[in-house]
Amino acid sequence: MRADAGPAAPAVLRLPGHEFGTVAADLVQGVLSSTSRPVIGVATGGSPSPLYRELAARGGDYRAVTWFALDEYLGLPAGHPQSYAEVLRRELIDPLGLDPRTVHLPDPHAADPHDAAERYEQRIADAGGVDLQILGIGRNGHLAFNEPGAALDSRTRVETLTEDTRRANRRFFPTLAEVPTRCITQGLGTILSARRLLLLAQGPAKAEALHRALAGPVTSDCPASALQLHGDVTILADAKAAALLP
Ligand code: F6R
Numbered sequence: 001m002r003a004d005a006g007p008a009a010p011a012v013l014r015l016p017g018h019e020f021g022t023v024a025a026d027l028v029q030g031v032l033s034s035t036s037r038p039v040i041g042v043a044t045g046g047s048p049s050p051l052y053r054e055l056a057a058r059g060g061d062y063r064a065v066t067w068f069a070l071d072e073y074l075g076l077p078a079g080h081p082q083s084y085a086e087v088l089r090r091e092l093i094d095p096l097g098l099d100p101r102t103v104h105l106p107d108p109h110a111a112d113p114h115d116a117a118e119r120y121e122q123r124i125a126d127a128g129g130v131d132l133q134i135l136g137i138g139r140n141g142h143l144a145f146n147e148p149g150a151a152l153d154s155r156t157r158v159e160t161l162t163e164d165t166r167r168a169n170r171r172f173f174p175t176l177a178e179v180p181t182r183c184i185t186q187g188l189g190t191i192l193s194a195r196r197l198l199l200l201a202q203g204p205a206k207a208e209a210l211h212r213a214l215a216g217p218v219t220s221d222c223p224a225s226a227l228q229l230h231g232d233v234t235i236l237a238d239a240k241a242a243a244l245l246p
Pocket residue numbers: 042043044045046047048070071135136137138139142143144145
């Protein structure tokens with residue numbers, strides 16, 4: 001390797017959508033079996049669903065694992081079905097038979113959400129950091145809810161969702177007006193501190209964002225371009241999401 005070589009480029013695996021679950025689950029189980037007290041970062045949204053379904057189908061003993069969500073909406077009542085606490089209960093905790101105390105999310109009901117964000121960042125650090133962070137990508141290039149303009153070294157904080165992200169997530173809510181406008185999100189710096197990253201991208205709506213993230217410059221304008229700064233990134237992309245990649 002040249003002395004001035006940067007981090008290894010993200011490895012892009014082009015796969016048919018039906019293989020996402022098995023390939024991603026193999027990767028997760030590889031990390032679980034090589035780590036004594038694994039810490040897994042989990043995304044919500046549609047992208048990781050095949051992985052969670054596959055992990056549930058395989059069964060397994062997850063008692064040693066600690067899980068951290070990427071983000072949580074602010075402004076939803078406790079128990080709202082689209083809060084990420086509830087989404088993770090439905091998609092991860094119940095199907096995998098996890099102890100809910102091992103699955104951490106930022107507290108959206110804290111008196112001061114900024115404090116809650118700082119405490120969350122600290123909890124991740126106290127757990128020894130994340131071994132494997134699972135990610136989706138927004139069609140505007142966001143990672144977690146780090147929207148365009150987010151600092152590449154940002155940490156967990158309160159953020160405002162862009163209209164584009166609210167419209168993309170409208171499909172989970174009865175009306176656009178009910179999609180929250182604010183959230184607590186891990187920062188790009190928080191995500192880059194994870195030892196390994198796994199991003200899942202399916203469908204044509206992700207093609208431009210994935211191209212900008214991997215083939216464009218590293219810039220806050222495309223938060224997912226921060227992936228280029230990390231030396232251990234695996235990307236699963238179907239043909240439509242990978243369509244614009246070289
Ligand atoms: C979810 C998250 C978001 C999503 C992204 C893609 O916890 O942080 O960054 O990963 O918006 O969403 P989907 O997978 O629904 O296309």
